[in-house]
Amino acid sequence: MYNFTFYTPTKIHFGKDQISHLAELKESGSKALLVYGGGSIKRSGLYDKVMEILGEAGVAVVELPGVEPNPRIETVRKGAEMCKNEGIDMILAVGGGSTIDASKVIAGAACYDGDAWDLVEDPSKVKAALPLYTVLTLSATGSEMDAVAVISDMSRNLKQATESEYFLPKMSVLDPSYTCSVSARQTSSGTADMMSHVMENYFSAVEGAEIQEQFAEGILRTCVKYGPVALAEPDNYEARANLMWAASHAINGLCGCGISPGWGMHAMEHELSAFYDITHGEGLAILTPVWMEYVLGGKAASAPAGSELHEKVVAKFARYGRNVFGLDPLKEQADEEVAKMAIECLRKFFFETMHIPANMRVVGIEDEENFEIMAQKASGGGARWFVPLTKEDVVEIFRAAK
């Protein structure tokens, strides 16, 4: 286990009707920028509720609606401008990960003189940020409890993550009942997203971080248990609550501390989204089993069959199969065999149980013309990756995922 710093100061108010805690915004001032997405919060009545509580608390509101999935730098720039011009004291993001991610960089850019993209390129430039509050409506990215934002500049096919302690929300309201109305597709891709966050940490060559591994396996088992329940019974509060809490812990540092993983699957998926604007969770679900098969097959240049790293891959995938999918309960099968079964279990879970598109064609990626440049950008994670991948490895994985 490496040394680490663990810091999750966001106050979480979790449960039914916890929205009333929005009255706490007045501790940060009297004027909020309300950031939201496509308007579902108006249809659901959440918008009215928020306005009512803020009104009673004496907090004036300026609105920035229309944050896109894969949020755009243009929207961030617009929000930062509004903060500067309108004397905004704090930001309230109401929505899913995209809305919250955009709000984080708006909060930083509001306190920064240069262009907002600077803060995406170089997070060390974030020296202050407006206080950020969030109301979560979709269980997926975990942005409500972490320091990360992913922003896209589609004009340059860039989708990039940035991270700063200043981006950590001050308070987040997590009411699982808000997620009961999300579509089946969002439920599925959100579940894949949170599971991917856990697996990015869990599939690591770092040994001896047992607590983190136990937590990771616990979150994955919870997703496997409740993802299908949420699909079958969208209003099942218990399922929604467990998925919501799973998503926050999947990426708040709990599973990754002391491991410092490289997030290789995300590096690859960000290229898919940057070039084809697909749904993030679906891209991750498509790539993960393909990547697992590729590295387990000894095809990665850095981990050929028989190498020490390949042995770690086999052992880790086998542990994953046993502890997440309950394979080999009597521990009498060979690791290699269990590892292969684990990949099949994951495929079945994603593509049959959760009905996620199983390959790139289904989400509209027909050509291969961008694979070389995408692979160039996604490879090179080096020693921080569990299995370092060359550009050629990544092209092969993209092809196998078509």
Next chain:
Amino acid sequence: MYNFTFYTPTKIHFGKDQISHLAELKESGSKALLVYGGGSIKRSGLYDKVMEILGEAGVAVVELPGVEPNPRIETVRKGAEMCKNEGIDMILAVGGGSTIDASKVIAGAACYDGDAWDLVEDPSKVKAALPLYTVLTLSATGSEMDAVAVISDMSRNLKQATESEYFLPKMSVLDPSYTCSVSARQTSSGTADMMSHVMENYFSAVEGAEIQEQFAEGILRTCVKYGPVALAEPDNYEARANLMWAASHAINGLCGCGISPGWGMHAMEHELSAFYDITHGEGLAILTPVWMEYVLGGKAASAPAGSELHEKVVAKFARYGRNVFGLDPLKEQADEEVAKMAIECLRKFFFETMHIPANMRVVGIEDEENFEIMAQKASGGGARWFVPLTKEDVVEIFRAAK
């Protein structure tokens, strides 16, 4: 799952040589009260290191040594007086749970006009506190990452918990190598203490808090794995690191949020410590299997065999046996049978593997004369307890633990 608020703002610097982060104290001012216990930090060299770093950071130090195990209100009063008289800006606790617990209430009492015991009796009176920093030297209580302090007034046989957000440490240094020198007895009782914290949350009638249950089981499995390693190889960093991180998460809210348990075992143990000044973790280890046997046997008035609550007990203990001790891997045995085996596994683990005293006599409790008054004070947890216990139940449990 109930509604809950989750708030763990303590910044944790975890790992070897993270002590260098003490330079951050200067962010809180220029004069610190250094609180510690019996002087082991002088023998180990930690004291010199702390003084060196604070000196370089320009932070002056006033010392309060000699905090007792089961820390006394007299020490708290003395510390608060020093803070007021010396113009202290922040508190640095270097030690285990007792030192940190005392420091929390000192931090609050330094900002309070009345007597420090008021803040133990009624935590709502805590309206401010000096910033608290900690350096942990013993994995057990989790005080380094929670809002709780337990203070004793031995003159009145009182041992009482108090809790306030103001008590949350601002920053804690967790260097597992500091715990390599603790005695075998402290290692054992510390492991029992953290496991008890988890079990207090986990043994609950609240259903559907799957994430919390998974985390609880993961921590318990980690303790079962690494407790014996730490005993056999005191310098094993991996074991010390996992136990240290387990202890923090056992009580920082992660396992208990949405469950709101009653901490019945602690209520009983606090009476043992208040009347006989025994080691907290040993008292918990002695009581837990006895309590389990008592309630599984249907002897508690609130949960007779055949009642709905008793069925929950059976089911929960069986889940515990399967998921913590790996019993019944093929899931073909009856819950009742697995539950009984689970109690035996816990007994074996505590009293054979970890060499913890198995009953009250071994820790010097020979008489029963205080059992009635102790039981009177420890019973009555009501609906918040998994199995509410009458005074008579508690007396029986004390007797069976002799």
